Amino acid sequence: MTTSPISEAPSGGAPLSPTERTRVRRLSERAATDRQALYDLLDAARICHLGVIVDGAPRVLPTGYGRDGDTLYLHGSTGAVSLRTDDEICVTVTHVDGLVLARSVFHHSINYRSAVIYGRPRLVTDPDEKLTGLRAIVENLTPGRWDAARRPTRKELAATAVLALSLDEASVKTRQGPPGDDEEDYALDVWAGVLPVREVIGEPVPDPRLRPGIRYSEA
């Protein structure tokens, strides 16, 4: 299991940001080398895991996010502890593409794409940028809804904190393809290959209070 890519610091990506901690330490062939891979992953996934330090200990929380150019936007209540930090944060986005079944337990793995972004977030105060950020977050989570639903009021905007995080220090790591077994294990009588994993959106479930005659339409 030591080769399980997902367990091995997907913190690489020198070409994206040549800092020490985003240099790939292990399995560097899995480090994506272009910025487009970062954009593609961020645009494909829905949620991120936000890492902050609270009282000296790490805290990891799931949250929505959105991307606009080279800026990642996060949001939350103005009272949220995790958004009150002025310190560095880490945002990780992971997309699982498949389960890798090897002939040995040791080489079982996951096909995945993962981005790790470090930086000091900036509290967005400009009203226009705040809307840009919120729009990016809503559209990333639920495409088409910024135009379909009622826009935020001034009061709602005031209650919402929006953070901007530069994508300057970021890295992408991926693992794709069939298992890599030890040479002698290929003779074993064990099925090996990949089980593709994908996310499916089911039939829309209308709100019990939905007014009659309003139909769901895809974005």
Next chain:
Amino acid sequence: MTTSPISEAPSGGAPLSPTERTRVRRLSERAATDRQALYDLLDAARICHLGVIVDGAPRVLPTGYGRDGDTLYLHGSTGAVSLRTDDEICVTVTHVDGLVLARSVFHHSINYRSAVIYGRPRLVTDPDEKLTGLRAIVENLTPGRWDAARRPTRKELAATAVLALSLDEASVKTRQGPPGDDEEDYALDVWAGVLPVREVIGEPVPDPRLRPGIRYSEA
């Protein structure tokens, strides 16, 4: 968007662990009150996001995990930076169940279950517990494969670090059900409801080097 549950510190769950940081700060009705909810979520999800502190900054990495009773097991190469810590870690497991489409952008949300576990991990040195931990990890990620594939050799075991994390300080937070709109917005001509999200396993893709005659069989 401030009510987006997933953005609001899913760190609650007093009944699971009555420490200050696992007490629910916001939307406490979403804190699951029983340990079974924690077990169910951990058994339903495949990967976690591990939070550690490296050089004073938070780092969040995706990784596999397994549960055995009230112990969570993590693994990695013995050389991995993120496993060399003796400090506190945070493990977060998130399962997205649906997209919540409200009549206002502000009340868009996610139906989800999320567990946050804090603690100081223990390096597993006992050979039997190491196997227990690895088995839990493999079975959580790829059920049935511990028995189907070749078991770890002594050399492979030596190269694999296994960490045990107690589930003592843990919390679960969930959001389920239809959107909660502002009363005056229910009159709007906007579709509202939930788009269920689920993970689907596709057709198995055999390893190009799979020996003829070996068929995939589900666990």
